[in-house]
Amino acid sequence: MKREKIKNNIIHVTLITVLFFAFGACSSDLDVRHLGVTPVKKLYDPNDGRTVILNASASMTFTWEPAFAEDGSGVLYEVAFDKADGDFSNPVFMVASGNNGSNNEAIISHKDLNRIAALAGIESSQQGSLKWTVFASRGINPVKALEERTITLTRLSGLANIPEQLYLTGEATEVGTDLSDALVFKKLGDGEFEIYTKLEAGKPFKLVSAKTGSPLEFSLSGGKIVEGGTSTADATGIYKYYLDFNTGSFETKEVTKVFLYLNWSQREIVLPYKGLGVWELTNHTITGLSGSDNSDDRYKFRMESSAGTTEWRAENNDSKPTGNASYYYMVERLNVEQWTNNQIWKNPATDGWSDKTYDITFSLNTSGEYTHNLVIK
Template sequence: MKTIFSTIALFSVVLFATSCTEDMEYKDSKVSSVNQLYEPTDGKEVVLQSSASASLFFEWESAKAEDSGAPLYEVVFDKEGGDFSKPIYKVLSDNGGSLSYATISHKTLNKVGAAAGLNSGETGTLVWTVMASRGLNSVMAKESKKLTITRLVGFEEIPAQLYLTGSATEGGMDASKAVACASPEKDKFEVFTKLEGGKTYKLVDRAAEGAKVFYINGNKIMEGEGETTVEKTGVYRIEMDFSIASVTVREVSKMEFYFCPSGAATFELPYVGNGVFCGQDKIEFKQEGWGRDQRYKFLMTYADGSIQYWGTKNTTDSNPGAATPEDPYFYIMETPDNQWDQKWKLNNEFDGAADGHNPGAITKISVIFNVENYTHKVELAN
């Protein structure tokens, strides 16, 4: 009897396993094509924006799967006249491809334009459609539409850091000594540095070999192997905006200490290297009926004769007291052209007038542009 039960049990297990194998065999489910594309409308024209939130909405009629499951969708792009047999770009729909719409960022569309052969800032027409799939089965939509885009003038990938290197720079050809740029705003870089006339320099994203290379061509930033020169040796302010690939190069002829009570610059701060202007002189506070006036700021003059005032970034109407040179009190920024606004006050120890608090005192001032927050330092030189 025990043998009979064992035989029946074994037969049942084999039968169950066989049945499960047949039921669980994987079968690809057929899927219908998308019949209609809703958005964007055929022939829509879009000027791409660099904002991270800028996007274009794509929507289409849902496909149907034989097993009632959810199809996977991809928006497929091709060059104008293409048949999508070799698409230039694919983007999954929202929620990992499960929804019948896609929110595609302008930065992604900029990459699509690049894949289509459009240059930076160039306008061109693409075609797009939707591919629906279920398992290994996929089918293209029954229609396609045209989309005209104007690519971003700037770069898809903005470097996190930027440096100047080359024979014209302060660091020379040694990549490890490349001159670092500050980044005062998102996507923007700036540097105050000395360049040798007739020699070359380029921009790199790191101070090491194998870095990504950029170069300046006129007032534009270009990516790739290239070099730039300046006509004459001098101190230059280079401002770069990678969001629009633009650059401004201006020669700085001088930086000066501007004494507000006199309404004039009283001594120069020569450029000493590494983004620093430094000078020293005797400062004589001005005697007024209410006390001694010690207000100051800085005046930069460009080679073309234009000027730029630099004053406090953090509005203040007091002297620094015991504030250290790293204190935000000393941060500087560009300010309007006027005598009194956005100024600092010197401590009494820097009053070197004969009738001042520290007769004969010589004050040394450094304006520092090689840090994220531009700043300055005031100290006694004697």
């Protein structure tokens, strides 16, 4: 009797174990099956064979017919690009659609298309073709669309390797050749950088993508940014460099003078260059102003360069100092005129400019905001 009871218990345990594993396998299969999606059946835009000349400020919209998930939930999409003779088994690039991959639409900038074209082997400024399609999924097992399309692109004249950040180093610079001391450029946008700095004539400098390791190196030649090499300045001076890696071009100007400009009296107070993008005048006493020349408290800065005269003003301000650092932030303006609305600062003194000693700092150092300071001693 006891032996029969043990036998029955073994049978029960065995049945439970079999049912457990069977149910687990079934659940696993269901989970996988429920993660399935239908392929995208139709690509909408751009049209097959479309030809586009890339523009650094433009973008292109890719759209397609929605796919469907077996469990009725949302589908995720990626746009895939491949070489003209590719089969998408190893796409050169994939990008998620809008709204974190949930939209059946992707807006891709021409700058990004330029990088994708470079990955596909299309040379700078040259025309070439790419294939594109869409993969749909629920996060795993992506399914390729039933269609593929071709676009023909004329690449920007920029470089394929666009740095995320840019630095200046070399014997001609204010910091020398130690890579760890390289000067950082201000990043204005993807592939766009600028810096104000002093360079010594006849000595080399170069641009690098990092301050450690073996960074990408660039130089300037014939109005273009090129990979490798070094550059020199024709004369020792303070220069602004603006570089756009998307178009492979740069602009430069030599800054010859920076001065505080008092709006009413039109008095100019010149600031000497201190270094590292900073102009500074300390212990300067303003005298000889009276009447409106003394009491009107509005001021701004002017810069003279090989490209002409510009003004540095507030972006939008017409009030006394607030105590906030942002009050002193500056932007460069091309319209140079005595009176400007809502784009100036005001002397912190309440009794005029005259007979006071000032420390005046004008900073275009790229480690922070472009700013200035006016301290009454």
